[in-house]
Amino acid sequence: MAFNRADSATYLASLLARSFSRALQERAHKLGFxxxxxxxxxxxxxxxxxxxxxxxxxxxxxxxTMANTLARMERDGLVFRRKHPSDRRSQQIFLTERARGMEAAAKEAAVAAEQSLLAGFRRFEKELMLEYMRMALANAARSGDPC
Structure with a gap:
């Protein structure tokens, strides 16, 4: 059986994830994240x-990845760390005023990115796609595959 990329959910999901990330990146960069x-x-x-x-x-x-991302977010003024009050080994991560202030605009940017990639989808098609994505992620979680 020949492998056809156009029929591969794995291949298409990878392309789609990159496309969503690129669509958000353009909008997020303007906001500072x-x-x-x-x-x-x-x-x-x-x-x-x-x-x-x-x-x-x-x-x-x-x-x-988490440690590096949090370090960049701290450097960029999005989060700060504070010692956990009851666990000396832990630190709590808090949003800065800047990050709190960008919540609405950031969520709007994510919605706009999604809408640009799902343009032309009818409502039920988008809902089905989301349901199928949730099912695939649940399967991955059950099988221990990384999500």
């Missing part, structure tokens, strides 16, 4: 003061 920082920002907008371990658990990111 990178697409790789967006998931962390989303988690902290939902619950500020998480530890690095909590972020790792929620986002399934490699430890080294």
């Amino acid at each position: 990178a697409p790789g920082q967006f998931p962390i920002l989303l988690e902290l907008w939902a619950e500020d003061g998480l530890t690095q371990k909590q972020l790792l658990d929620r986002l399934d990111i490699e430890q080294a």
